Amino acid sequence: MSLPTLSSKRLFDGVATSHQPGDGDLVAYCDPHDLIAIATEAHDIIVYRITGQIAFTIKRKDDDLVVTALSWKEDGSVLAVAWSDGSWGLHSGENGKSLHRSSVRSEDHGSEREWRLDLVPDFGGGDDDEQESRTNVVHFEWRKHVGDEGSAVGDLSAELSTEDWEDMFDSALEFDGLHQVQKRTNSKSSVKRLARAIATMDATTVLPKLSAIPSHGLRAGPDGSKFSTQALVDTIFGVAKTEDTGFVDTLVITCSDGIVRVMIDDTVEIGSCTVPGMLVLSASHTQSPTHTLISRSGKGETVVSLLDIALHALSSTLLHEVSTNTKRIQHLLEYIAQTIRCIEHDYTTGLQFPSRLRKNIIMELEEKQEGDLVSNMYHLAMTGQYSPTMLEWLSDIVKETNHKRWDVAITTMYTNILNHVFFNLLPALTRLEIAITTLRGHAIHHAGSNNSHFAVEPKLFTNLLEGADSLRLVAQKLQLVVAAELKQFKAFSKWLKVYIDVAIAEPGTAAAIEIEEREQPNLEMGFVLGYVEDILMTGSKIEGFVLPLAEWRGGYAREEWVKRTEVMSYERVMHFLQVMGSGKEVAPVAQISLPALAAWTHGSARMVLQRITAWQSKLLKAPMSQSIAARDNDRMLDLRMLSVGGNSGASTTTQLLLLPEADSRALLIQNLSNPSSKAQAFDSEVCAMDGRISDAKATPDGTVLVLIRRDDDSIAIVTKENEVVHAFDPDFEAQRILLGGRQGKSVCFVLGERQGGREWRLLDLEAAKLGMP
Template sequence: MAMNSQPSLALISEKAFSGTTKPASSDLVAYCDAHDLVAIAADTHDVVVYRITGHPAFVIKRRNGEAEVTALKWKHDGSVLAVGWNDGSYGLYSGESGRLLSQGTVRGGGREREWTLNLAPDYGDDEDEEEGPNVTCFGWECHVPSSLRMIYDGAGKVDSLLSTEDWCEDDSLDMATGEYINNTKVDGRDAVADLTSAVATLDVTELLPRLTAIPSHGLRSGPDGNKFGTQATTDSVFAPPQKRSSNVDALFVFSSDGNVQVLQDETVKIGTARVRGSKPAMHASHGKSACHSVLSRDQDDALHASFVDLPLDTLDGPLLDVVSTNTKRIQNLLAYITQTVRCIQHDFSTGLQFPARVMANMNSELAEKQEGDVITNLYHLAMTSDFTPMMLEWLIDIVKETNHKRWDQAVNAMYANIQNHLFFNLMPALNRLSVATTTLRGHARFHEGTSKFEVAPEVFTYILEGVDSLRLVGHKMQLIIMAEHRQFRAFSKWLRVMIEIGVAGPGSKGAIETEEREVPNFDYSLLLAYLKDTMTCSLLTRHVAELIDSREVSARQDAEFFAHPLIARMGYKRTKEALGRVSELKADQELVWKEVPQTPGALVNLPALAAYLAANVRVAMERITAWQSKMLTAPKSLHIDAPSTAAVLDMQMIVDQDASPNRSVTRLLVLPPETRHQLMLYSVAYSSAGAGTASTEQPTMLDFDHEILDAKFHGPRNCLLLVCNEQAQYALMDIALPAPQAQTHEDELGTRSVLHTFSPDSGYKPERLIVGGRTGKRVCLVLGNEGREWRALDLDTKAEETDDLASTDDFMDGDDGMSME
């Protein structure tokens, strides 16, 4: 073969990492098919996401520097990247910016099991003292329920289901033509059932104004601050779900102990299953099959294929759609509310820092000279207009105009920020939370006593109790802010004039003119009230400050937590009565209540009530998860009769469109340990009908004259091989595979074509393959040089167009010009 006609694929990019970068293995490299992004675990325990051109897009940093990446997986649409860590935790990060969206853990202990009155941000970096399982791999699939596949064409196009707007009089909408028809069936679907579904899934929150971003004002607020820090990210979190989306978005999280967490819409936990063996290594699924297959090894390194069936038609039903939507909404709203409370606490503490420091310094000087305190001296000045030497020096040299501006800006900003948080963030979020919780409580009451929704209505009633308590305290704080802010503005105006008089000199002509011009405009009732009651102790303190040590109210179980004397007495009625008692107290007085002997002030404390609400939401989520877990059937497992030390190179699921929708075939590419010149193709058929059955046949043996380095599926009938001949020349080969479960001999396997060859002169030694992309832009990412370099090749475009690709015989013939490019 001539040199100028040797096979070569178009080179998209090549990337070489520095010597300090951790070598990238194929297991810790994830390719985003939708956006052509490459996620690689770096040696700094971070995940770096590159564009296909090799330029960095963003970096996912782990606050716990000791945690190492164990698994990477992109969502099918590229919107989310799942990252697993060796401390048992995993995080879901935005595919656009790398911000943390949500996190979880596969371990039973740790913070996730702790019940406490604590609103501290969860960074997901707390180390478990005991060793536990780690995340080994993820499975992500967007399923189309079989009942919907019967409606639409075979091309897989799925449109939205009927909404209430699609109904007029007695007519039904024909989805194929977009016209209304006068019958009770729409392509086999019951029109009445569709109308019932459309009514059940009505979302009244779409009529409410959108929630605004939460400005943190310098607060290091963790993942929730990233989620709600800008309006764009906030809108993405609370974006309304698509109108009756027919797809079921499932996420599988596999851990090294064989457990599988099943989540819907990324955050809604469906339940947990357990596969045979341990150390799940690979996952395969198909959008048109309800089955997920996972390959795992047991302690003897024997291979097992396990199949987990999802009840797609149930998960796509109207009840499950309502539960899933509102469950996710409640979780997001709770995070939004707790982040708002953290910001209120931060604004309150930082707003009073500078005034407190200025007054503390003056109080220490006055105490040394035995001249009282700042409040007494300011009160004396306001009543008599008589400047003492100490007060005059303090106003002129310490406070002066510059520090007065800082004082004024700090306190004004504090009141304005807290009021905005209450009005624009907390109250609208509480209203939305009430709507979502009431919706679920209505379904719980309607299905009470049945298995359709086995969650007690009282669980949601307790959430509403917490919501109403927070709303009462929020309204009370707004009234306090309006009153105290008026008082401070009067004090600030008076203080500025006193500084001007002090600078001009008391009794001087300029001071007298200032007094005649400004003093008549003072509101002494507000001024004296601020000096007497508010300046050193705001009424907001009891509602905002941390009143309880969270360690005093913590437990390992919910029953122990809610049995605590304080938690057991929390509720709307108690909060309402406590607010009435508090209104009769001064700011420096503590609430004393015989019926609530232990810290009764927590009944009107915003952080404590928010933590109580979070605990009740957690109980509801666990009850919903327990009910949904009953939908999952026990996975079916099958032993794969392969050598225990064989390397499984790739895994694929195929669904035959003409066969039963319950039937799927999982295929494995296995490289035996004794030889590198033979590839074994295993096919495991699984049918979810009835109790579920799995079967496997003898593997198809593919023999080669050259060493196989790696192999990956890149279609239902093809796989891509990375091979090396005796002259240390490397090439990519396209191998035609037999149809699933077909009795095909080796001589009927089809052609074996060389797609690309690598030049040995470049010093590049390919080692691993990653195949990705989409129709029209399929990409092969070749990792080489111990994982420190990649080359991205376009599988759909050849660099030099040739009539025929080289055959394997040409590749092995070193005398006919098949030396590398």
């Protein structure tokens, strides 16, 4: 029997092989969108459509790095990738753009990341040999669990006095007996839904969407393209619909040292635990709170660990709000930092060409001892008389062409900064303040609750809000300064253009006099002289707002960072802005520097997030572990959690496919029924196959497909009862299979070799009528 081949693809450059025992080639199939992600030697990660067309490519950040883990989110919206330096990232399932980056080499592994005084991206870890020998991500496990509907409202319904609402519903009852009881039950359900709807209301939905951040050529590390398109920004700041909050999106990240991190909503860390040794396989099910982890300990034992996720707590409205706003704070701070980097970039690049023109005339004036540029400009504006050097500079160097470039550069610079402040920075700060105040409200409400509710000190949120408010004050002041300087520059540029034309026409000639008489009444000399005196003489006030300070750079230990940031406060920011508003000169200080204020706010947010993680980690219990009958060299082929009893989810079973080292023709199937916090022994079934086993996988309904090489050297896919499903042609040597797809379109991905090169084929399992959902 041969299944229809949906597509095939020749991979001339080979496929990278994982260093994990028995894991083979790193391949991940996206069920909803029929995408195939393959880690290759030359092109890092290539994502193909089933037609073989390349959808997008994810490049590695260093030539020495290799991919250690690869996995799609269930809905196909995100692709998780881990690298050999301990870093991992989330990429858009649509175009591969970076959505989030982090590292497992952080505080949990003995070395706290530096606390920064600048906006240099930092993801922990390092490139030295000692760091390279440390932990990496070896496995991702995505799962969208069905939350506990009864606890979805949780304590919040009592806090909102829903009993009073029920009394109000009861007063309207007109029926007796059974009908009254039935209506009362419906009333309780309605009240719970009402309480949930009130608790999950999102104030940001009435605000305009955040705009993409135009970088204008800036290369700012991993965040450089993260907010570059509107589609990416909408994806990053998208919020789950209210009716979806009964579900819990979990991401379990397992490291090579046995550390297991549990995340919700992709990026919010709940806590971590440890399994013995190196993880080999893991499995979970939507309708079960248990994750099954298979690992090999240093003693050569194969260990099964059962990790229970606290769905009853994670699906509550309180946890939903905490995770939503925690994630929002993380992304908004990254968005704000990228905006400030772009403002700095626009300022420095906008001044490059005008600075070259100014340096040229300054050197000429100094060499000929004709004073400085400001004096000569002021003299020209007041008298209309040129010095010889100024006349030559304006007529031969600046001219019309370079004046136009000067005008465009400065006008674009001011316009870009205004746009960044108005369209990016201020709207992001508004959303940040909403998220902070929401969490602070919960912290105040639950203060003194013996750590049973939201055990985070309100003071931490107050400090974070102080940083956000300070950023808003300085951003608004910067907006006023930029607008004033832009108005002055426009007047100065218009005046300069007139006197360039006069210089070219030669002063004193009829043409020059005509130009002066025609244009002089249209010049705003107050703004011209103000620009010469305020900008050309003392420099732009924008510099103090947007450029990093020399003393505010680098990373420090937490205690030193706290000591250095003691000078920051909302009151001091107000003081320096008031002094600046009085007309007094203010030297560049941290209190009015956007990069310094953002670094201070980032540090305050880090304290908040660490405290939230410490509180949430109490929801995660240590997994139950026990050894199973398997030798160290036995191959773990597949692990899948299956639903028993239809869609009710009343019970689940975990199925492990094991290939004993001593017999390559025997498939050992072990089942663990009803996994719970109390570990149980596996029930074993041995299946004798009509050939040497290369790989085996289980379908979602429990059907087992086995890839074998028969005695006649032919290769086929068979069931565990040795019924042939698909026979391959002699030219293709199949080596690995991967099952995927969705209801009505189940597929089998086969990876192998043909004529010395790598090739994959996609087979249509629906034709086999295996009863897959």
